[in-house]
Amino acid sequence: MASTSSFDIVSDFDRQEMVNTVDQALREIKSRYDLKDTKSTLELQENAILVNTDSEFALEAIHTILRTKAAKRNLSQKIFDYGKVESASGSRLRQEITLKQGISQDLAKKISKLVRDEFKKVQASIQGDVVRVSSKSKDDLQNVMQRLKQEDFPLALQFTNYR
Template identity: 75%
Template structure:
């Protein structure tokens, strides 16, 4: 039996689910009567999604569709970092949506401080863009998970490597 148990707090998303959500959004753009003739493009890059369409009104509609499709695929809407709307050539608008991945150093410090302040028998350590949480009892770790779920961080948190 292991003497200590641990898990990692990370901020990540399932890339394949995001690909599927973008694909479903593209299909709905093609199928919807009000979006059919807008010549909208939705491109998924390595770390961003670029939307190009004919007006800000259709841009809002496309963002809503993307959010709905992502939520149905259990993707957190906190992974999207919306950039400013830019005007592109031919009276079109363009927006880049960056995809957030990994904990920022500030959020990692907040998490370790919360663990230090509220859980005396639990240790938290920053390891790159993740936080390793360890304790002698599994119940303490589950308490930390519950407490972190209550907080509202600017990014989606997941717990993995639970051992």
């Protein structure tokens, strides 16, 4: 009897790479001539980055720096969820950039339905914020991975626990 193979679909990022990204971005902000006197700050929290700066121009420059540093460290741009720009004390601007992790129930259902509809010999089950895909054929599982990579989901998806 053939054994069953499976893999998990998750949406996560490497926390240490994010720490390094914010650290590098902060160093570049401190050294760039156009941002040096803005007293801009980046603060990495548990699941968000707080940006504090003095102008809309500086905020856009910080976004660009942050996205560039994240891309160099193989972090997806889809993990950033830019919040509303608020005014802070001293005519400064503050923005919270939420870091998206985990697959929502709605998206998990959509992924599961896509797998079930297009691949008849493959099972997909939702386990919290993870979708487990299993099949007797490893080729089918690899076809599922290729198909999911073609879809443009609002999250960065990774495939783990392939066995």
